Amino acid sequence: MAMRISANFHSKCIECEEEWEKGEKIYWDPDTKNKKGKSPTCITYHCYQAQGGADISEESPSGKEDLTFVVPLETAAFEYKVKTVEQILDTLISRAHKKTDELYPNLDKKSNTYGMIRNAFIDHYISIYTHVT
Numbered sequence: 001m002a003m004r005i006s007a008n009f010h011s012k013c014i015e016c017e018e019e020w021e022k023g024e025k026i027y028w029d030p031d032t033k034n035k036k037g038k039s040p041t042c043i044t045y046h047c048y049q050a051q052g053g054a055d056i057s058e059e060s061p062s063g064k065e066d067l068t069f070v071v072p073l074e075t076a077a078f079e080y081k082v083k084t085v086e087q088i089l090d091t092l093i094s095r096a097h098k099k100t101d102e103l104y105p106n107l108d109k110k111s112n113t114y115g116m117i118r119n120a121f122i123d124h125y126i127s128i129y130t131h132v133t
């Protein structure tokens, strides 16, 4: 359900790059995907709508906010974290894949050896990544 929620982490819009602080009200539609494959999220309603976010007809009645938003806020943070991790993993895996192809161009891609070398590269990339971030 599209809603206006209190941001629970400092972030920015992937479209207009407008930033928001933790606790600021942002628009969020978890049921829709914008053209970047994300749930439309922005601090400005105009941009949120431009991303395909559904209409939010009413603000939450004051006083009920805690009750209403406990779960969606956690969901938003969780969804965000999972997506970030997945994107990082995808990048690292595809680099490892490329590296293996580069170094062992004649190796059968279906072989266990190829898989083992690629997995070793994935582990290396992940460990390098965790050291540089």
Ligand SMILES: [Zn+2]
Residues within 6 Å of the ligand: 013, 014, 015, 016, 017, 018, 041, 042, 043, 044, 047, 048
């Ligand atoms: Zn925006």
